[in-house]
Amino acid sequence: GALPVTVLTRKDIDASGATNSMELLQMVSANNSAGNVSLGNVIGATTFSNQTASLRGLGGGRTLILINGKRLTTSAGAVTGAEGVNLTSIPFEAIERVEILKDGASAIYGSDAIGGVINFITRTDYRGAEGTVQYGAPTRSGGGEQYVASGAVGFGDLSKDRYNAFFSLSYTEQKPLDQRDRDFSKTSYLPQIGLFGISGNTFPAYINTGGIGSPT
DSSP states (O other), X not given: OOSOEEXXXXXXXXXXXXXXXXXXXXXXXXXXXXXXXXXXXXXXSOOTTOOBOOBTTOOGGGEEEEETTEEOOOOTTOOTTOOSOOGGGSOGGXXXXXXXXXXXXXXXHOGGGSSEEEEEEEOSSXXXXXXXXXXXXXXXXXXXXXXXXXXXXXXOOTTTTSOOEEEEEEEEEEOOOOGGGSTTTSOSEEGGGTEEOOOTTSTTOOOOOSSSOOOO
16 A cells, blocks of 8 residues: 555566576665675675675664565574574575565564564466576686575466475575685785785894884
8 A cells, every 4th residue: 555565576576687586686676785794795704604684774684584474584693793584595496476565663663673674475376497607707716606496396286286395495605715725825925916914023033122013
């Protein structure tokens, strides 16, 4: 009715090019990157792979995630700053549409819906099979490759067989990319660009200069 609701249909989802629920919601303007948790904005932070939404920038702990109108539990491994439902745990191929309430709904759902509500509606009559495979790699060798594979299969006609079964499977692997694997980050001493990040107070020795500073 009068509430601001955005609906993403399956056609919209297919046209988006997204490979998981997190990537899909990043295309929604009401989902503020300032408060969410994604691989792009928490590099180097400890989140235990938790990726959350953040409607109106209020964080994952104030954005309610539903599947077919039912609440999802928050990630068991979440830490401070990464609270909320792990969106990558939602089977992407099983989504029929996404309904996004971009206004507060705490009067109905409680304090975890202050930012808004995102309701994932799953398919109920899907028949057939489909799958996607994705590979990504940095421009330099030495790590950071990503492997993504997902597939779905459904069978049974509700109107004729009076049942429908749907199965979805996804696999994601992200290879580590260490700081030591890049020339510009493997050391704190790069005189060609004016970087002198060394210290006389750390390994391999402690050098006392009598209070005049650390020698370089």
